[in-house]
Amino acid sequence: MLVREERKRPPTWQACKEGVRRRWTLPFHAIEWGFDWMAYVLSQWAFLEVLEYLGIFSVLVAVIFYFAESGDRRKQKHYQAWQVINTAQGKGGSGGRIEALQELNEDHQPLVGLDASDAFLQGIQLSGANLLRCNLQSTDLRDSHLAGANLEFANLRSANFRSGDLRRARLVNADLEDADLVGADLAGSDLTGASLKNADLRNINIAGINWREIQSIQDANIYGVRNPPDGFLPWALEHGARSAPGGPE
Numbered sequence: 480m481l482v483r484e485e486r487k488r489p490p491t492w493q494a495c496k497e498g499v500r501r502r503w504t505l506p507f508h509a510i511e512w513g514f515d516w517m518a519y520v521l522s523q524w525a526f527l528e529v530l531e532y533l534g535i536f537s538v539l540v541a542v543i544f545y546f547a548e549s550g551d552r553r554k555q556k557h558y559q560a561w562q563v564i565n566t567a568q569g570k571g572g573s574g575g576r577i578e579a580l581q582e583l584n585e586d587h588q589p590l591v592g593l594d595a596s597d598a599f600l601q602g603i604q605l606s607g608a609n610l611l612r613c614n615l616q617s618t619d620l621r622d623s624h625l626a627g628a629n630l631e632f633a634n635l636r637s638a639n640f641r642s643g644d645l646r647r648a649r650l651v652n653a654d655l656e657d658a659d660l661v662g663a664d665l666a667g668s669d670l671t672g673a674s675l676k677n678a679d680l681r682n683i684n685i686a687g688i689n690w691r692e693i694q695s696i697q698d699a700n701i702y703g704v705r706n707p708p709d710g711f712l713p714w715a716l717e718h719g720a721r722s723a724p725g726g727p728e
Contacts, residue, residue, distance in 0.1 A: 489515040557588055564595070573599045584608045596634075606644075652694075666706070675699045681724075685711065696720045 489495075495512045560579040567574030577600055583590060584605050593613040601619050607627040617637045626646045630653050637657045645665045652672040659679045666686040670693050677698040686706035697719035701712065716722070 553586065557583060557586065564593070567598070568594050569596070571597050571599065576600065577603050580605060580608075656695075680704060680720075690714075700725075 489512065495508060560583050563575045563579040567576050576595060576598055580590065580593075580595075580600070581604050584607070589609040589611075590605075590613060591609055591611045593610060593615075595618055596614050596616040597618060598615075599619045600615075600623060602622045602624075603620065604624045605628055606624050608625065609629045610625075610633055611629050612632045613630065614634045615638050616634050619639050620643055621639050621641045623640065623643045625648055626644045627648065628645075629649045631649050631651045633650070633653045635653055635655045635658050637659075638655075639659045640663045641659055642662045643660070643664070645660075645663055645668055647667040648665070649669050650665075650673045651669055653670075654674050655678050656674050656676040657678065658675075660683050661679050662682045664684045665688055666684050667688065668685075669689040671689055672692060672694050674695045675693060676695045678696075678700075680699050680701050682703040682705065684705045685708065688708060688711075690708060690711055691714075695718075696715050699715070699720045700723055701715050701720045702722045702724055704712070
């Protein structure tokens with residue numbers, strides 16, 4: 480709140496001079512006395528008070544407009560992120576896609592139908608992302624964080640998920656043929672209808688996975704899988720999986 484105090488009328492020059500003890504300081508007292516009178520006269524102008532109030536009001540208006548336009552700024556940020564992703568489509572490397580995808584996911588934007596095949600997305604943080612029907616074929620996703628992500632109907636052929644976090648991921652009807660999942664954590668994930676044909680599943684954690692309706696596990700390597708649910712290993716071997724220290728043949 481703006482508080483204005485009424486300025487007292489300065490003394491006359493004669494009264495001011497009488498209070499000066501050292502004559503050599505008189506010029507300085509004269510300057511100070513002149514400024515006191517100038518400040519006093521200006522303090523009587525209502526126009527200056529109005530300008531002061533307008534200055535405060537302009538700051539308030541700027542704050543209101545800043546918050547009012549926050550939605551437009553966010554839309555512009557998302558548009559630029561998608562531009563980065565689409566421009567790099569079909570190219571190797573990251574091309575700025577890691578930061579762009581993480582930014583979109585942090586703002587809870589769906590990534591449905593994303594095409595990032597052959598991209599380098601190692602270590603990407605996309606926990607809880609909606610990646611329905613995405614194309615991540617041959618994508619490098621080592622050490623990625625996809626816990627709770629929706630990868631239903633995703634094309635994950637030949638993708639590299641080594642040491643990745645896929646806990647509670649929804650992999651329903653996902654195509655994981657030839658995928659590298661060595662050391663990945665799939666605890667609690669749903670693999671209903673998923674194809675794991677020729678996938679490298681060595682040392683993965685499959686505690687509590689939904690596995691009974693896996694579409695195919697033919698030639699997948701299940702050597703050293705951790706925390707397998709009851710009945711999984713015999714079922715997998717019966718349906719064409721193998722258990723060998725080496726990678727897929």
